[in-house]
Amino acid sequence: MKHILGTSALAVVVLFSTGVAQAAGYQLNEYSATGMGRAFAGSGVVGDDFSSIGFNPAGMSLNTTSGLQTGASMVSIHADYKGDNGYGVSDDGHTRITRVLPNGFAQYKLNDRATVGLGVYVPFGLATDYDNGWFAESHGGLSQITSINVSPAIAYQLHDMISVGASVNFQHAKARITSSSQGVAQNLKGDDWGVGYTLGVTVKPIETIRLGVSYRSKVSHHLKGKIKMSGYPTALGYNGNYDISAKIETPETVLFSGAYDMTDKLTLSASARWTRWSRFDSLDIIADEPFKTVVPGVGDTTLPSGTTISSTNENWKNTWFYAIGADYKVNKTWTVRLGAAYDETVIKSPEYRTVRIPDGRRVWTSVGLSYAYKNIQIDAGYTHIFIHGGRAEGGDTRQPTPNIKYSSDANMFSLGIQYLF
Numbered sequence: 001m002k003h004i005l006g007t008s009a010l011a012v013v014v015l016f017s018t019g020v021a022q023a024a025g026y027q028l029n030e031y032s033a034t035g036m037g038r039a040f041a042g043s044g045v046v047g048d049d050f051s052s053i054g055f056n057p058a059g060m061s062l063n064t065t066s067g068l069q070t071g072a073s074m075v076s077i078h079a080d081y082k083g084d085n086g087y088g089v090s091d092d093g094h095t096r097i098t099r100v101l102p103n104g105f106a107q108y109k110l111n112d113r114a115t116v117g118l119g120v121y122v123p124f125g126l127a128t129d130y131d132n133g134w135f136a137e138s139h140g141g142l143s144q145i146t147s148i149n150v151s152p153a154i155a156y157q158l159h160d161m162i163s164v165g166a167s168v169n170f171q172h173a174k175a176r177i178t179s180s181s182q183g184v185a186q187n188l189k190g191d192d193w194g195v196g197y198t199l200g201v202t203v204k205p206i207e208t209i210r211l212g213v214s215y216r217s218k219v220s221h222h223l224k225g226k227i228k229m230s231g232y233p234t235a236l237g238y239n240g241n242y243d244i245s246a247k248i249e250t251p252e253t254v255l256f257s258g259a260y261d262m263t264d265k266l267t268l269s270a271s272a273r274w275t276r277w278s279r280f281d282s283l284d285i286i287a288d289e290p291f292k293t294v295v296p297g298v299g300d301t302t303l304p305s306g307t308t309i310s311s312t313n314e315n316w317k318n319t320w321f322y323a324i325g326a327d328y329k330v331n332k333t334w335t336v337r338l339g340a341a342y343d344e345t346v347i348k349s350p351e352y353r354t355v356r357i358p359d360g361r362r363v364w365t366s367v368g369l370s371y372a373y374k375n376i377q378i379d380a381g382y383t384h385i386f387i388h389g390g391r392a393e394g395g396d397t398r399q400p401t402p403n404i405k406y407s408s409d410a411n412m413f414s415l416g417i418q419y420l421f
Helices: 002-015 033-037 058-063
Strands: 067-084 088-110 112-130 141-158 162-181 183-202 210-215 219-230 240-250 254-260 266-275 282-287 291-297 299-303 310-311 319-329 335-344 362-373 377-392 403-420
Touching: 033 067, 033 335, 033 362, 033 377, 033 403, 058 112, 058 141, 058 162, 058 183, 058 377, 067 377, 112 162, 162 219, 291 310
Parallel strands: none
Antiparallel strands: 067 088, 067 403, 088 112, 112 141, 141 162, 162 183, 183 210, 183 219, 210 254, 219 240, 240 282, 254 266, 266 319, 282 310, 291 299, 319 335, 335 362, 362 377, 377 403
């Protein structure tokens, strides 16, 4: 029954791990085309789009008009791998994942002081996919997650220098994993709603400088789902649908941002974000109904409801993300952007890196472009990410240790449109 237990554990790891996610851990930034053009430097305080709801809701006060914004980002990651699966089989190959992440924001100025808004965006997410029959399929296969925030927000300008803001983050996480090995098919689905919040403040000490700090709270999820097993010999009694659950907390973050209008045409920006990934210390999978399995040295056993059927030591570490950027207004119509960023990895050592979590430190290079005409602005951004290679030697403790070397990079494209009124 190793396949049921191992796949159950990996399935919930997929809910909150790294695959196509383009920040450390499973965090995503890609809900602003203007932000992508400067590597998300100055997030929430530059004041040139409505995505501040997702970064620092106090930044809504920096926009002088009301408006709507919608867009999407395409994320494509390529990984080469080479090594052995722990069972004496060595091979090499590659995988590529491409996903599209939509977003939408709106804000309305109630008066000279108060602004309300709504954001719908993807703050966490991933996808991993290996070819069927790849040499380490017992350690991982196809995985997908969508985590969507629906965030009503409010900002209030206390006086000309200081604004405060807050949002409530209603977060829905939905995941699916499918895999097969030696004729045995496994299909897991699970979802949950959680609630958190974001608090922020912005300061304008002088007209050309904008500073901000924001805090986004953790969100607690009690994921419930089913794993469907098929392909086992009928006499074993393993086939069927089994209820499982896991408790996960997405981490809190603290974001510091600044923007400086050096001239009428040139704006410089920077950000630093701390994320408390150390919350992800271990992953425990719970059986929500009697679970038939095989216990080594015991044989066929029915585990009672509430039994921990899998526990994986993750031991992630807290990380920092740093970004710098520049915007140059060529004229009233065109704006160009450049940016760079450095993103620390959550992985302490290869023993905590798995084929489903091949995380590594990252270096970003970004460019962007905007076209404005009357009350419409079209924004585009592109980022290339260099991902430091690393060995995956972690996973389910009931399986032999793999030793697989990864070399990865990623490309991201973002397109958005703003309508001002």
